[in-house]
Amino acid sequence: MIKTRLFSLISRLCAAAAFLTFLPGTAHAEVENLAKPWQLGLSKPGSPAMEQIVDFHQTLLYIITGIVIFVLVLLLYVMIRFNKKANPVPSQTTHNVALEVVWTLVPVLILALVVIPSMRLLFFVDRVEQADMTLKVRGFQWYWAYEYPDNGGIAFDAIMVADEDLKEDQHRLLDTYNPVVLPTNTTIRVLITAEDVLHAWAIPSLGVKKDAVPGQTNETWIHIKEPGKYYGQCSELCGDGHGFMPIAIHAVTPEEFKVWTEKAKLEFGSVNDNNKDAVEFAQNTAQTAGGK
Numbered sequence: 241m242i243k244t245r246l247f248s249l250i251s252r253l254c255a256a257a258a259f260l261t262f263l264p265g266t267a268h269a270e271v272e273n274l275a276k277p278w279q280l281g282l283s284k285p286g287s288p289a290m291e292q293i294v295d296f297h298q299t300l301l302y303i304i305t306g307i308v309i310f311v312l313v314l315l316l317y318v319m320i321r322f323n324k325k326a327n328p329v330p331s332q333t334t335h336n337v338a339l340e341v342v343w344t345l346v347p348v349l350i351l352a353l354v355v356i357p358s359m360r361l362l363f364f365v366d367r368v369e370q371a372d373m374t375l376k377v378r379g380f381q382w383y384w385a386y387e388y389p390d391n392g393g394i395a396f397d398a399i400m401v402a403d404e405d406l407k408e409d410q411h412r413l414l415d416t417y418n419p420v421v422l423p424t425n426t427t428i429r430v431l432i433t434a435e436d437v438l439h440a441w442a443i444p445s446l447g448v449k450k451d452a453v454p455g456q457t458n459e460t461w462i463h464i465k466e467p468g469k470y471y472g473q474c475s476e477l478c479g480d481g482h483g484f485m486p487i488a489i490h491a492v493t494p495e496e497f498k499v500w501t502e503k504a505k506l507e508f509g510s511v512n513d514n515n516k517d518a519v520e521f522a523q524n525t526a527q528t529a530g531g532k
C-alpha cells in the first residue's frame with residue numbers, strides 16, 4: 241500500500257518536473273526577451289548558443305532528477321526495511337568490493353558522459369571563425385559605449401532611460417536612450433572591453449555573459465534569430481551605478497539594419513570622423529608644443 245502510494249507520488253512529482261521544464265519555451269510568444277514576474281526556467285532562447293545552453297540545462301536536469309530520485313528511494317528503503325523494529329539484529333558486514341567498485345565507477349562514468357557535451361558547448365559559444373560584422377562594446381561607470389567598425393564606424397553611448405522619460409513600451413532599468421540595433425540572421429562578432437573597472441556584458445536570452453576587462457579585449461559572438469527586443473544588464477559588480485547600465489538590443493531585419501546604419505551615421509557620427517579630428521588635433525597640438 242505504502243509502496244503504491246509512494247510510487248504514485250514519485251510519478252506525479254516527475255510529471256510536474258517535466259511540465260515545469262517545458263514551460264519556459266511556451267510561456268510567452270512575443271519576442272521581447274526579458275525576465276517576467278513569476279517566470280520559471282531560463283529565458284526563451286534567441287540565438288543558437290542559448291538554444292544549446294537550454295538543451296544542455298534540460299539534459300542535466302533529467303540526469304540530476306534521476307539521481308535524486310534514486311538516492312531518495314534508497315534512503316526510504318533503508319529507513320523502512322532496516323529500522324530497529326523491522327530489523328532488530330543488524331548485519332555485521334563492513335566491506336563489499338563489488339559494490340564499492342560500482343558506486344565509484346558509476347558516478348565517474350556519469351561525469352565523463354556530461355563532460356563531452358559540456359566541452360563541445362563551451363567551444364561552440366566561445367568564438368566564431370567567420371563573422372559577418374563586428375560590434376565593439378566598451379564598459380564605463382555606468383553605461384555602455386558601442387561601435388560598429390564594419391558599418392561606417394557608427395559610435396554612440398547607451399545611457400539608461402530615466403524614470404520620467406520612460407515611454408509605454410519601455411522597461412524601467414532595462415531600456416537605454418539609444419538601443420543597440422543589430423541585424424537578425426547575421427553572425428556578429430562582439431569585442432568587449434572596459435575603460436575603467438570590470439563590467440560584464442550579459443544578455444540571458446542570447447546566451448552571452450562576457451567580462452569587460454580594462455586593457456583586455458574579450459571576444460564572443462551572437463546570431464539573433466528573430467527581430468525583437470533583447471535585454472541584459474551589467475553582470476559584474478562595478479560600483480554604485482552597477483544596476484543602472486542596462487543593455488537593450490533591438491534586432492531588426494538586415495534590410496532595416498542597412499537603413500538604420502545610414503540614419504545612425506548622420507545622427508551619431510562615426511569614430512572614423514572622430515579619429516580624423518583627434519589626429520588633426522594631436523598634430524596641431526604637437527606642432528604648437530614644439531614651438532613651430
Ligand SMILES: [Cu+2]
Binds near residue numbers: 380439440474476478
Ligand atoms: Cu558595470
